[in-house]
Amino acid sequence: MSILYLLIPLTLILLSLAIWAFFWAVKNDQFEDLEGPAHRILFDEDENDLTPPPTSNDHDSHR
Amino acid sequence: MTSVGADTLLHDTESCYHCGSRVPDGTPWTIDLDDTSHPLCCPGCHAVAHAIVDGGLASYYRYRTELPERPGERRTAQAETWAVFDDPGLQQAFVHPEGDEGHVSTTLAVDGITCAACAWLIEHRLNALDGIVSSAVNLTHHRLRVAWDPSRIELSRILAEMASIGYTAQPYEPDQAQTRLQHEERMNVRRLIVAAVAMMQVMMFSIPIYVTEPGQLSPDFHALFHWLSFALATPVVLFSAQPFFRNAIRDLRSRVLGMDVPVSIAVGGAYLASGYAVIFDVGDVYFDSVTMFTFFLLFGRYIEVRARRRSGHTGNALSSVLPMSAIRLTDTGEERILPASQLKVGDRVLIKPGHGVPADGVIEDGESSLDESMLTGEYLPVTRRVGDNVTGGSQNVESPLVIRVTHAGKDARVARIVDLTDRAFASRPKIAQMATRMAHLFVLRLLFVTLGVAAVWWFIDPTRVLWVTLSVLVVTCPCALALATPTALTAGHGQLHRRGVLITRAHAIETLSQATRVIFDKTGTLTAGQMQLADTRALVPLDDDRLRSLAAALEAHSEHPIARAFRPFRQATVRASDVVNRPGSGLEGYIDGRLYRLGKPDFAAPDHHPAMPDDRQWLLLAEAGEPLAWFAVQDHLREDAAASVDALKAMGFDVELLSGDTAGAVGELASRLGIDTWHAAASPEDKLARLKALQADGETVVMVGDGINDVPVLGGADVSIAMNGATDLARTSADAVLLSPRLLRIVEAIEISRVTRRVIRQNLIWSVCYNFSALPLAAIGVVPPWVAALGMSASSLVVVSNALRIGRLRGPLATGTAPRVQAEPA
Numbered sequence: 001m002s003i004l005y006l007l008i009p010l011t012l013i014l015l016s017l018a019i020w021a022f023f024w025a026v027k028n029d030q031f032e033d034l035e036g037p038a039h040r041i042l043f044d045e046d047e048n049d050l051t052p053p054p055t056s057n058d059h060d061s062h063r
Numbered sequence: 064m065t066s067v068g069a070d071t072l073l074h075d076t077e078s079c080y081h082c083g084s085r086v087p088d089g090t091p092w093t094i095d096l097d098d099t100s101h102p103l104c105c106p107g108c109h110a111v112a113h114a115i116v117d118g119g120l121a122s123y124y125r126y127r128t129e130l131p132e133r134p135g136e137r138r139t140a141q142a143e144t145w146a147v148f149d150d151p152g153l154q155q156a157f158v159h160p161e162g163d164e165g166h167v168s169t170t171l172a173v174d175g176i177t178c179a180a181c182a183w184l185i186e187h188r189l190n191a192l193d194g195i196v197s198s199a200v201n202l203t204h205h206r207l208r209v210a211w212d213p214s215r216i217e218l219s220r221i222l223a224e225m226a227s228i229g230y231t232a233q234p235y236e237p238d239q240a241q242t243r244l245q246h247e248e249r250m251n252v253r254r255l256i257v258a259a260v261a262m263m264q265v266m267m268f269s270i271p272i273y274v275t276e277p278g279q280l281s282p283d284f285h286a287l288f289h290w291l292s293f294a295l296a297t298p299v300v301l302f303s304a305q306p307f308f309r310n311a312i313r314d315l316r317s318r319v320l321g322m323d324v325p326v327s328i329a330v331g332g333a334y335l336a337s338g339y340a341v342i343f344d345v346g347d348v349y350f351d352s353v354t355m356f357t358f359f360l361l362f363g364r365y366i367e368v369r370a371r372r373r374s375g376h377t378g379n380a381l382s383s384v385l386p387m388s389a390i391r392l393t394d395t396g397e398e399r400i401l402p403a404s405q406l407k408v409g410d411r412v413l414i415k416p417g418h419g420v421p422a423d424g425v426i427e428d429g430e431s432s433l434d435e436s437m438l439t440g441e442y443l444p445v446t447r448r449v450g451d452n453v454t455g456g457s458q459n460v461e462s463p464l465v466i467r468v469t470h471a472g473k474d475a476r477v478a479r480i481v482d483l484t485d486r487a488f489a490s491r492p493k494i495a496q497m498a499t500r501m502a503h504l505f506v507l508r509l510l511f512v513t514l515g516v517a518a519v520w521w522f523i524d525p526t527r528v529l530w531v532t533l534s535v536l537v538v539t540c541p542c543a544l545a546l547a548t549p550t551a552l553t554a555g556h557g558q559l560h561r562r563g564v565l566i567t568r569a570h571a572i573e574t575l576s577q578a579t580r581v582i583f584d585k586t587g588t589l590t591a592g593q594m595q596l597a598d599t600r601a602l603v604p605l606d607d608d609r610l611r612s613l614a615a616a617l618e619a620h621s622e623h624p625i626a627r628a629f630r631p632f633r634q635a636t637v638r639a640s641d642v643v644n645r646p647g648s649g650l651e652g653y654i655d656g657r658l659y660r661l662g663k664p665d666f667a668a669p670d671h672h673p674a675m676p677d678d679r680q681w682l683l684l685a686e687a688g689e690p691l692a693w694f695a696v697q698d699h700l701r702e703d704a705a706a707s708v709d710a711l712k713a714m715g716f717d718v719e720l721l722s723g724d725t726a727g728a729v730g731e732l733a734s735r736l737g738i739d740t741w742h743a744a745a746s747p748e749d750k751l752a753r754l755k756a757l758q759a760d761g762e763t764v765v766m767v768g769d770g771i772n773d774v775p776v777l778g779g780a781d782v783s784i785a786m787n788g789a790t791d792l793a794r795t796s797a798d799a800v801l802l803s804p805r806l807l808r809i810v811e812a813i814e815i816s817r818v819t820r821r822v823i824r825q826n827l828i829w830s831v832c833y834n835f836s837a838l839p840l841a842a843i844g845v846v847p848p849w850v851a852a853l854g855m856s857a858s859s860l861v862v863v864s865n866a867l868r869i870g871r872l873r874g875p876l877a878t879g880t881a882p883r884v885q886a887e888p889a
């Protein structure tokens with residue numbers, strides 16, 4: 001049972017680490033957008049999507 | 064999260080490939096994708112779809128789960144105003160340096176984001192530009208954070224790129240309320256995290272005590288576990304449960320008891336009693352119940368708030384109404400660009416055509432027509448001359464104006480409409496108020512019963528008083544009762560969101576299910592808010608196409624909304640020259656050397672003109688004073704307007720039309736849709752008065768609207784629904800926002816709200832039954848607090864799983880009107 005005297009302080013240290021990590025995440029906007037990343041992972045980044053950037057053919061949508 | 068109807072909508076050959084609207088017959092616009100040609104409905108969609116595909120981002124069409132908004136043509140007029148955002152003075156307010164390499168960043172509020180594919184599209188389009196350092200779209204709040212190198216690209220170019228793929232963006236400046244809300248939300252997340260982590264750990268320390276026989280656990284460990292639990296529960300009570308205590312104190316002060324009072328007593332009482340037990344080593348310890356209870360309640364509230372915050376509005380309500388910048392004329396006549404918020408009374412301001420009016424004022428120089436549809440609902444511009452008043456928020460259509468500011472910023476008329484809205488909110492006849500009163504009575508009785516139980520036990524066995532009282536409080540804790548409504552509402556929100564209706568206020572679903580009357584605004588709600596050519600009557604033997612192309616050639620030189628009706632009929636071979644705009648009358652110009660006039664009959668053919676065919680809006684085309692043809696223009700009806708009105712009537716609603724537009728236009732529309740009750744030329748104040756009169760007669764009113772002029776009445780209605788193209792202000796004051804321009808969603812929303820109400824009722828009955836059967840057991844002392852906590856959790860679980868049924872509703876709804884509802888016109 002004496003192992004508990006080591007494990008319990010360890011638990012408490014891990015606990016404070018977890019809380020610190022969560023608070024850090026809140027502070028750094030990690031909880032701001034909970035929807036986007038869930039969808040974003042589904043989009044392929046390869047294929048023909050990343051062809052060269054459009055240059056001047058912006059059509060007539062802005063004049 | 065593929066929406067139910069999206070797939071069929073996306074691949075219907077009759078609908079526009081980009082926005083899903085119906086494609087008018089014989090439209091020339093198409094887009095080629097994977098060797099197939101898809102139809103497009105309008106030049107706006109054409110431009111956007113080609114910009115997307117040419118940019119190599121065609122995958123957007125595979126990824127999307129929701130259709131985008133139809134690209135508004137009005138917005139193209141803003142193109143020139145973007146340049147003002149490059150002004151360093153103006154940029155100071157919202158652009159911040161990023162890193163050491165001279166890069167800068169800003170946050171933009173983006174309009175038109177409908178699903179995750181939009182975020183993908185925007186980021187890929189921007190990241191492909193030279194000079195963009197990074198871009199990230201926040202899908203929840205519809206904001207874009209972009210960092211760029213100012214030496215290689217300008218902000219106006221970024222805004223233009225966004226517009227070319229169909230999104231309008233403007234600098235986001237959070238107002239005070241917004242900042243406070245964000246801070247509060249973050250605190251809630253922190254509170255939840257502390258409660259969750261502490262709850263798990265306290266449980267770890269409690270389980271050994273529960274599972275071991277008395278005496279198996281050495282007294283040292285017993286005490287250690289208790290002290291550790293005590294230490295862990297302390298931040299939960301002092302930090303996480305703080306909102307409950309604060310609300311309870313507020314409730315006690317206002318003498319209206321809410322659920323927070325018994326919650327506070329249970330949490331605070333159990334904590335103090337357990338702390339006493341630990342310190343003096345007498346009695347039992349219930350820190351696990353305390354932390355678990357706090358966590359469950361916080362979690363429920365967090366989910367509810369989250370659902371409510373997922374609204375389409377972008378934050379700063381007034382910004383989209385009043386332009387960001389203004390051009391002030393100095394005494395020497397120089398033009399100085401400055402933020403509109405810095406205008407003062409007495410300033411002279413130049414308003415170019417296509418720009419917004421930055422403040423209320425009096426015209427000092429110039430004559431032009433102004434589009435005041437945002438304020439009045441009147442969709443045709445009105446002519447204003449020297450000495451006339453202009454209202455901030457309207458759009459200058461034709462020629463430059465110089466005004467002297469009379470009311471700026473918070474004193475402007477738009478800002479006062481916001482005030483009116485606040486007042487409407489304050490006097491809103493709330494079902495919520497009734498719920499509060501019921502909760503008050505329930506809690507009051509609960510406290511009396513608990514007090515009575517405690518008193519009785521005081522005489523039976525004083526040592527057990529505390530624990531029996533606690534059991535009574537926990538077991539009857541209105542947890543299931545408190546969860547009954549919000550969980551069902553949350554599930555209802557989710558279901559509605561999947562179907563394209565976003566609920567922004569909790570009470571909306573409940574009220575929607577009890578509504579008796581639906582009031583529609585006209586422009587932008589039942590109609591699409593865009594002019595279309597409805598009829599052509601030739602007066603000479605010339606074919607219609609030729610006549611239309613002549614008119615279109617003249618109108619090509621105008622920015623007037625009517626001109627857009629002629630845009631589809633432009634022909635490259637027919638060109639007009641020397642076109643002069645006569646505000647309030649029409650246009651004149653030369654085609655192939657001959658003078659043509661188009662506009663009011665008195666102007667086009669002053670000497671002799673035939674009578675108008677009927678009382679619609681007719682324009683006369685004349686060649687050198689000889690009438691050639693009549694053109695009827697009108698705002699076209701939304702495709703599903705008639706079907707929606709029919710469905711609502713079939714469900715037993717009174718349908719009413721309330722508009723700021725002229726009697727002729729409103730009456731014609733009402734008779735076409737079969738709406739019997741209608742009111743025209745109604746100001747925002749009139750609309751609110753009409754609403755109050757109906758409410759005084761005991762009606763529960765649903766208001767559907769889109770413009771600033773609808774804002775007060777949206778605020779005052781029992782339930783208000785804003786269209787997806789609505790102004791930010793209308794969205795923020797509405798209880799629900801349509802995510803797609805489909806009125807039939809309203810019918811579905813009402814049906815889902817009825818299902819939700821049924822589930823809420825079942826939940827309430829269940830939890831009340833549970834409370835009534837558990838209360839006597841707890842009162843006679845056979846339920847120890849941990850069983851009470853278990854019972855409470857189990858009853859909550861029943862309530863939650865019942866509520867989740869709403870989320871599983873799929874396809875057509877089972878109610879009687881469903882077949883009609885689902886029959887969307889092709």
